[in-house]
Amino acid sequence: xxxxxxxQVQDLKVHFDIQPxxxxxxxxxLSLKAVDGVSLDIFEGETLGIVGESGCGKSTLARALIGMLxxxxxxxxxxxxxxxxxxxxxxxxxxxELQMIFQDPLASLNPRMNIGDIIAEPLxxxxxxxxxxxxxxxxxxxxxxxxxxxxxxxRYPHEFSGGQCQRIGIARALILEPKLVICDEPxxxxxxxxQAQVINLLMALQKEMGLSLVFIAxxxxxxxxxxxxxxxxxxxxxxxxxxANELYTNPQHPYTKALMSAVPIPDPxxxxxxxxxxxxxxLPSPINPPSGCVFRTRCPQALAKCADYAPAxxxxxxxxxxxxxxxxxx
Amino acid sequence: MLFKSRQAVSQLAAALADNDNAVLExxxxxxxxxxxxFHNKAAVVSLxxxxxxxxxxxxxxxxxxxxxEEIDWLALSDPVSLGRPSIETGHYFGTDKLxxxxxxxxxxxxxxxxxxxxxxxxxxxxIGTLYGAxxxxxxxxxxxxxxxxxxxxxxxxxxxxxxxxxxxxxxxxILIFVAIGAVSWLDMARIVxxxxxxxxxxxxxxxxxxxxxxxxxxxxxxxxxNVLGIVLxxxxxxxxxxxxxxxxxxxxxxxxxxxxxxxGALINEGVATMEIALWQLLFPLTFLVVTLFCFNFVGDGLRxxxxxxxx
Ligand code: SF4
Numbered sequence: 001x002x003x004x005x006x007x008q009v010q011d012l013k014v015h016f017d018i019q020p021x022x023x024x025x026x027x028x029x030l031s032l033k034a035v036d037g038v039s040l041d042i043f044e045g046e047t048l049g050i051v052g053e054s055g056c057g058k059s060t061l062a063r064a065l066i067g068m069l070x071x072x073x074x075x076x077x078x079x080x081x082x083x084x085x086x087x088x089x090x091x092x093x094x095x096x097e098l099q100m101i102f103q104d105p106l107a108s109l110n111p112r113m114n115i116g117d118i119i120a121e122p123l124x125x126x127x128x129x130x131x132x133x134x135x136x137x138x139x140x141x142x143x144x145x146x147x148x149x150x151x152x153x154x155r156y157p158h159e160f161s162g163g164q165c166q167r168i169g170i171a172r173a174l175i176l177e178p179k180l181v182i183c184d185e186p187x188x189x190x191x192x193x194x195q196a197q198v199i200n201l202l203m204a205l206q207k208e209m210g211l212s213l214v215f216i217a218x219x220x221x222x223x224x225x226x227x228x229x230x231x232x233x234x235x236x237x238x239x240x241x242x243x244a245n246e247l248y249t250n251p252q253h254p255y256t257k258a259l260m261s262a263v264p265i266p267d268p269x270x271x272x273x274x275x276x277x278x279x280x281x282x283l284p285s286p287i288n289p290p291s292g293c294v295f296r297t298r299c300p301q302a303l304a305k306c307a308d309y310a311p312a313x314x315x316x317x318x319x320x321x322x323x324x325x326x327x328x329x330x
Numbered sequence: 331m332l333f334k335s336r337q338a339v340s341q342l343a344a345a346l347a348d349n350d351n352a353v354l355e356x357x358x359x360x361x362x363x364x365x366x367x368f369h370n371k372a373a374v375v376s377l378x379x380x381x382x383x384x385x386x387x388x389x390x391x392x393x394x395x396x397x398x399e400e401i402d403w404l405a406l407s408d409p410v411s412l413g414r415p416s417i418e419t420g421h422y423f424g425t426d427k428l429x430x431x432x433x434x435x436x437x438x439x440x441x442x443x444x445x446x447x448x449x450x451x452x453x454x455x456x457i458g459t460l461y462g463a464x465x466x467x468x469x470x471x472x473x474x475x476x477x478x479x480x481x482x483x484x485x486x487x488x489x490x491x492x493x494x495x496x497x498x499x500x501x502x503x504i505l506i507f508v509a510i511g512a513v514s515w516l517d518m519a520r521i522v523x524x525x526x527x528x529x530x531x532x533x534x535x536x537x538x539x540x541x542x543x544x545x546x547x548x549x550x551x552x553x554x555x556n557v558l559g560i561v562l563x564x565x566x567x568x569x570x571x572x573x574x575x576x577x578x579x580x581x582x583x584x585x586x587x588x589x590x591x592x593x594g595a596l597i598n599e600g601v602a603t604m605e606i607a608l609w610q611l612l613f614p615l616t617f618l619v620v621t622l623f624c625f626n627f628v629g630d631g632l633r634x635x636x637x638x639x640x641x
Contacts, residue, residue: 068540095542108533112555114356122541155356172541 004044006179006212007065012038012074014057014064018287032287034060036236036294037074039313042180047206047213049227049244051220051259055283057236058216062182065214066098067091078180096126099173103185105165109157116153119143119171126176142171145208147201163194167201174205180212188217199226220263224248229320232256235294236286238313242321252316252323254299255279293326301327363559366635373631376624383621387440396421396431398438399589403429415609423613426596427603435591436613442592443618446506447573453511454572455565458518463557465519466526467549477523484516496584503586506579510572521564525557559636566629570622577618593618 013036017029034057042048050058063069065076067083076083083094099122102108109118119139123130140150146167157165166186173181183202187195203226206213217223223230224244231241232255240253251257258277265271279298284290290297296306306326313324368374396402402425415424415432423432465476492509499505529535530553538548577594579585586592593614600611 066540068536092542092544095540100537100540102533102537104533108537110534110538110552110556111359113551114358121538121543125542125544125547151353152356154353156358158359159356169537172537176541 005041006044006079007042008075008077009038009040009065010075010077012061012064012076013072014060014069015072030287033236033289034286035064036286036289038233038236038238040231040238040241042212042214044179045206045210045212046228047215047226049223049230050214050216050233051218051223051230052233053283054218055286056233057286058233059184061233062100062184062214062216066100066180066182067094068100096122096176097179098182099176099178099180100182100184101166101169101173101186104189105162105169106157108169109165111157114154114156115160115168118157118168119175122172122176138175139171142175145205146171146174161194162190163198166190166198170198170201170205174209174211177209178211180214183213183215185217186215187222188219195222202226220248220259232259235284235289237294237310238322238324239295240321240323241313242323246321252321252328253325254301254327255295293324303327363635367631370631370634372627376627376631379620380624380628383440383617383624384444387437387444390437390440391434394431394434394437396434398430398434398591400431401429402431424607424609426599426610427607430589432596432610432613435596436617439591439593439596439614440617442503442586442590443573443576443594443621446503446510446576446592447569450507450511450514450572451565451568453507454515454518454568455561457511458515459522459554459557459561461515462519462522463526463549463553466523467530467545467553469527469530473523477520480516480519483513486513488513492579493582493584496579500587503590506576506585510575514568514572518561518564518568521560522557525560526553529553529556563629563633563636566625566632570625570629573618573621573625
């Protein structure tokens with residue numbers, strides 16, 4: 001990890017218009033605030049983990065980063081260029097540098113194509129004139145890199161296991177040698193034993209190719225293992241961003257504390273004595289989020305002012321640790 | 331002894347290493363489906379019979395002793411005894427009530443019936459698939475608009491429409507194609523649209539988008555091959571429907587123009603004389619029924635082979 005900032009996101013908002021059921025076509029659609037004002041930086045060669053409950057907008061955020069979903073407001077500066085302002089064509093050209101790995105390994109592969117064609121598809125899109133032999137060579141090299149036997153090139157996705165399918169997905173994402181790869185829960189559909197293999201593969205490839213990763217997961221231990229920094233999201237907002245160890249050992253935000261208390265500790269003595277802080281209530285609807293701090297409906301320490309205005313994300317004086325809560329700071 | 335076994339082991343190792351380098355062939359879903367289809371005996375036999383019937387329609391006239399419009403005055407003089415099916419007179423299937431050779435007429439009728447069935451299905455599938463895929467793929471307002479059109483069209487009294495066309499423009503075979511094809515694509519469009527909609531949300535489509543693949547290529551490479559299975563099954567079940575439909579129109583006396591004929595028209599004539607000359611009904615009816623059976627078996631076989639639950 002270097003201090004070279006490759007992506008800078010400012011106040012990104014992604015809203016979806018939802019037409020209420022059985023409504024007239026001219027009624028005003030409701031707006032679902034999936035991501036509601038997130039700012040973050042991504043550095044060259046680092047892994048940024050994003051955690052949060054399902055429905056907190058982490059997948060939406062990740063897709064908006066690489067322009068797969070349109071941003072309602074805000075800026076996504078990629079190497080100094082604002083992606084949200086690009087037209088379709090130039091955005092497509094940028095895809096070479098921004099790739100993605102998906103959650104369901106088998107569903108992310110077209111069942112009617114053999115894996116050689118699947119992995120070669122990005123090459124075919126960006127270098128249509130590349131000679132066939134060269135393309136095949138590249139595909140086989142990539143397959144070897146992700147731990148697949150190159151002679152399986154003519155097999156079809158249904159002939160592979162979940163872990164192998166995810167390796168195919170990784171090969172497809174990396175064949176263009178991108179700079180940033182979004183990993184959308186890449187291991188949550190896999191067996192635990194396979195998870196470790198895939199994670200280690202990702203880490204090895206990251207080192208070898210100098211990738212930056214955005215790693216989304218709801219499994220906190222996996223995120224800790226792979227991430228340099230971690231961002232905690234709740235209802236479309238960033239709650240806390242910190243260096244991974246710092247966040248896990250010294251969580252500051254009430255929401256992060258609750259999350260961390262649920263992580264199992266591998267020591268039975270400590271595990272037995274610890275208390276799990278259970279959050280009350282359900283995740284509020286992102287169509288109609290609470291005023292002020294979005295977490296206030298479930299926060300055990302909510303203050304009166306929490307309902308009035310939202311806390312800003314501020315950096316703690318001592319460390320690279322950002323937090324959005326009225327309990328901390330002014 | 332020891333030496334020998336060691337040699338065998340090294341041979342085996344070499345073979346394995348060779349195997350490692352050779353590209354292993356995969357089995358695509360299509361190949362799987364084909365294998366499953368050919369394991370289905372009823373479907374294979376049916377396919378074979380359909381092949382025979384098509385051969386009969388194409389080449390049967392080679393063996394006919396008469397043309398399909400020529401009147402055999404001798405047979406006409408005593409249709410019940412001289413017009414009977416017999417090898418000697420050359421009327422293998424007997425004659426119809428006007429003394430024309432029923433064998434030649436059945437060949438001719440098979441041509442028309444199969445042509446109507448297959449061609450109008452093709453028309454319906456082509457229009458329906460393109461329309462449905464486009465509608466589902468574009469989505470949004472365009473999709474709703476296109477589907478409203480389909481709903482309006484399918485609300486039309488179709489039978490009435492066909493009969494009106496026939497009455498207005500006369501009985502031309504081309505009109506039957508147009509009329510049947512133009513209406514039966516509606517179901518096809520609905521089916522393909524539904525499939526496309528569900529495919530569109532699959533992750534591999536998103537993956538293709540993330541790789542920067544153009545929309546057109548996504549449609550051609552990712553959507554169409556995946557709806558093709560359904561289209562194929564539906565087509566094989568559509569053809570018999572079309573044949574029945576044409577027969578029905580002909581049975582009403584609105585189908586093909588004399589002296590041309592079709593299974594439906596032949597059956598219509600056969601019914602009129604069935605009390606004295608049953609063969610005039612039985613021959614065309616057998617062809618129709620066997621064909622319908624076979625197409626349905628083939629359709630079932632295809633559906634099992636291309637089962638969408640395959641994954
Ligand atoms: S701002 Fe208030 S409601 Fe929000 S987390 Fe902090 S204390 Fe809880």
